[in-house]
Amino acid sequence: MKSFADLLDRLVLTPSRNGKLKLLEDYFRATPDPDRGYALAALTGGLEIGSVKPALLRELVLERMDEVLFRYSYDYVGDLAETISLVWEPATPKDQDIDPQSVRLSQIVERLQKLSRNETRGVMRDLLDRLGTSERFALLKLVTGGLRIGVSARLAKQALASFGNKDIEDIESLWHGLKPPYLELFAWLEDRSEKPELATPAIFHSVMLATPIEDRDFAILDPADFAAEWKWDGIRVQMSCGSGRNRLYSRSGDDISGAFPDIVEAARFEGVIDGELLVGGTSRSNQPTRTFSDLQQRLNRKTVTARMMEDYPVFIRAYDILFDGSQDIRSEPFVTRRERLATLIEAERPDRFDLSPLVAFSSWQELEELRASPPDPVIEGLMLKRLDSTYQAGRAKGPWFKWKRDPMNADAVLMYAQRGHGKRSSYYSDFTFGVWTSLPDEGDVLVPVGKAYFGFTDQELEILDRFVRNNTVDRFGPVRAVRAEPDHGFVVEVAFEGLARSSRHKSGIAMRFPRISRLRQDKLPREADRLETLMALLSN
Incomplete structure (x- = not known):
């Protein structure tokens, strides 16, 4: 011990x-x-x-x-x-x-x-x-089960790969077929036995990741070499099916089948596909796609009720295929894999599976205009994929790029703070912030629109922590309410990827991926943004 x-x-x-x-x-x-x-x-x-x-x-x-x-x-x-x-x-x-x-x-x-x-x-x-x-x-x-020490499952697997001089992709392919204390795994890593044979064929395979595209990349890339797809605001998943066993995995290899039994039971194919898990209706069923906040209702659950599955139906928008049946096709070019994927998806239930559409373009400028005004609010940008790219595990520079929409920004006022975890446990580092709105009989009040715990430097964290300690006005368990008045409070500039309607927030909206981008100590709280401004962004 x-x-x-x-x-x-x-x-x-x-x-x-x-x-x-x-x-x-x-x-x-x-x-x-x-x-x-x-x-x-x-x-x-x-x-x-x-x-x-x-x-x-x-x-x-x-x-x-x-x-x-x-x-x-x-x-x-x-x-x-x-x-x-x-x-x-x-x-x-x-x-x-x-x-x-x-x-x-x-x-x-x-x-x-x-x-x-x-x-x-x-x-x-x-x-x-x-x-x-x-x-x-x-x-x-x-x-x-709350370690919070900065070690992800991926990092631990990388350490195993280095320890045993093995390929991390081989370790990830074994991961869900083995149980603690992993005696077979360590015996193989130390070359005391052969690689373990798994009883189930529905295993996880390392996913291919994209790199953010930079301005200088456009000067050396030919648009004719690339296909473009919309980047959907769901969660990346891999569905692996074989010999009557279907499993759904997150991009990091976590088995999330229990939270989405409806999609797991609906699959009829054999093979492994890559895609985005979304809530709502597929393009094949002519129903609108819903926001990430709807998907969150089902995330991180071991089981779900029939009512929840009815209220938040999920589907996979597929954009790649790794195995067609038992055939490994990751070494084939993107255009060939996509043809195979289209054939597979066509045979699946139209309410559970559809094919990620390609975006037609002839120049980077034309694609930039499309990126700035996507046709669906659930789109957060574009994916660019070389037509000749093979499916490579990890984040190789060049084959796939992601081109996200520019983040939105708003000035908000700190309302609540809570201590962090691990090395931040002695600092107030989790912040809830709000914007102004007018309520009947109350006048202008602050309503929460988001929570963030990153984006600031260590020096800025010292400033924020000091403000919380010197301006706490109420306590709710571990949460501290801070002074937030028109002429006294702390304004932060918040960058976020989008907005969604939310019944959990008094404001009626919630920010998607908010982060504190600047400390606006030059502004009074009365100068922060209003809810009406954010509502206008939501409706655009």
């Missing part, structure tokens, strides 16, 4: 990607099975210990600590696991079946996974008593 705790500590304090890769690779090399497999599962979100809930952890710490003191401590630290690990006062150690000096990560995981809910309280109490501060922190992060 100590080596896992040390790994987490170092990952939190290591900002660089290469530094994190080196730490992970060294850990996998030095740590025996099955500990490293359970660590890998924890880092990639694949470890489930369902018997331990945050409410139970709060109850345990309140057995040893005054509730008001704990609340103040939690408010200051901003992270439940870190707070408990710091304030926990161990009782007198008792004889246990786990040696406190040599307790292993695998022992803890396997023991907790076998416990009933009634047994969990006592075991967690004993573990917290026996572990040191760093190990307690690691344990609590492990059981709550």
Whole structure:
């Protein structure tokens, strides 16, 4: 357990990607099975210990600590696991079946996974008593699943590839067919066995990514070499079907089939297609496509109700094909793959699958005009694909480009703030902001339109954090309401990709991908934008 705790500590304090890769690779090399497999599962979100809930952890710490003191401590630290690990006062150690000096990560995981809910309280109490501060922190992060240490599943897989001198695409193709503690995976990585054979053919394959196009690229690129497609505002998905088994994956390889059983069950083809998951009606069913906020109603759910599937029907707008049946066609040119894709989609249900249309153009200037005025509000730009491009995993410069619409901008006023996580846990770094509108009997008031936690520099974060601390006017749990009056408050320039109607916001709208682009300390809050201005953008 100590080596896992040390790994987490170092990952939190290591900002660089290469530094994190080196730490992970060294850990996998030095740590025996099955500990490293359970660590890998924890880092990639694949470890489930369902018997331990945050409410139970709060109850345990309140057995040893005054509730008001704990609340103040939690408010200051901003992270439940870190707070408990710091304030926990161990009782007198008792004889246990786990040696406190040599307790292993695998022992803890396997023991907790076998416990009933009634047994969990006592075991967690004993573990917290026996572990040191760093190990307690690691344990609590492990059981709550909220690591937040700057390690993505992709980064962990890259570390495995480097550790075993294997291709990351091979690792990703195996990922969903293996389970913790990944004994077969590590045996292959260390050349102690052959590459594992998966029982299911419906596996994930690394996706091809586009690079943002730059102004200088247009001078050297010939428009005749490229096809253009609209860039739709949904989520990138890969659908893999074979031998009667269908699976839906996100672009990062997460299995999201449980959230979208209607689309999974509708597929009749065999092969692997790439596309955009959207809500609404396909072009083949002559129904309008709906916004990303509608799609969010179904994202990040393990199961969905029949009512939700009826209210938010999903479909795939397909734009590429990797396997046609069992035939790997990624090495064929884009135009050939598209012909095959068109034939496949034509045979599928028209309410669940359609083909991403090509955008006709003869010059970059003509395409620029189309980009500026797309025919559908669910479009966020263009994709440019070389006609001769093969389907390559990763983000190669040249074959595919993305050309997004210019971001919208608005001046908004900070209304609420909350502490961040990880290395930002001591700063107020998550900000809710609003614009002015006039309400009956209230006059001009601020209404929230978005929330952002990035876009600013570390120096700007210091300024924002200081403002929150000096201008807090109310508290709602971890949330701080800040002073926001016409002549006193903090104005920020917010860049965002689009707007959508939202019943969750008092304003009736929500920003898509908002980020704080500038601190406008030169402006008074009364000079910030009004809701009517944003509504006009929504209607355009």
